[in-house]
Amino acid sequence: DPDTDLAPLEFAVTRNLAAKNAAEREEILANPGFGQKFTDHMVDICWSIRGGWHRPRVQPYGPIALDPAAAVLHYGQEIFEGIKAYRHADGSVHTFRPDQNGRRLQRSARRLALPELPVQYFIQSLRELIAVDGSWVPSGDDQSLYLRPFMFAKEAFLGVRPAQKVGYYLIASPAGAYFSGGVKPVTIWLSEDYARAGKGGTGAAKTGGNYAASLLPQSEAYENGCDQVVFLDADRNVEELGGMNVVFVYKDGTIVTPQSPSILEGITRDSILQLAKDRGHKVEAREVSLQEWRDGVASGDIVEVFACGTAAVVTPIGALKSAEFIDEQPIGELALSLREELTDIQYGRREDKHGWLVRL
């Protein structure tokens, strides 16, 4: 890895004088919700075509001043990541496979013509923020500090070309148990009218535009009494949900997940598949058509379907609904058992055989 020999950045730290006091913070951590409350500080690193990565800072959390002509506001040149910090019983704070998120941010950057932040700087940015805001990592069951790294084009220029001035930021938001009433199977809406990505498009990148494009189909899902949307490709192969990957469990124990150049390669999915392999399951990443899904459920060949991602970890899919049909999905034990194994590793309750945890 060419990144690993870089000298660490020297962050200038400006403390937030209006930081929440311990009582205010504890009140938020008692009931954090998701993505609504933010810690006292944020990280910011500048990039320019002439100066490279420079001016690394930890500063008070607050508004970012942007020129109205900043390219991101016009052409959406933006990428982001999502990763969590977990508090272990001994008080230490760990994150999960940050090298994978760092690499994925680099792949997204390449597709969006943004500069690639070295993975080493990415991981350092997580450490710098936890160094000042570590007390924001909650310790309750299934709680975590959700870390949101992002990067966007800051240059004030209305020409359509890669920006020559970019900012990388990191903010953090305490997160409670995603499912307050325990993990319940979700109902999925099959989007027939809208696609999330196309061949050669940006589907594999974690870029804002993909999520903007998913909002209208997501409201269609709500109107039809569903929780989430599943997207197909132009050949009616299954892609993914708006923010989670899909996994199918077959009767013979084989686990299948869609392989496609236009989906986001989830780190939760990769980890779950590894844990399944460790248990002796056969694992396949390949095309899965909607027909195979529907036929498999009808014949009993498919015994479980679930979605996975950082925010909600693993969620069983209870039904697939479209304008034409509702297919009830079989519910099994594997999704929840893999979920438990993964979260046990993340929270330090079980041996981390793969060396996935990184102490912050």
Ligand code: PMP
């Ligand atoms: N697909 C999409 C579109 C997503 O936004 C996410 C969340 N990052 C995932 C899949 C799952 O990825 P991960 O397991 O790395 O969170």
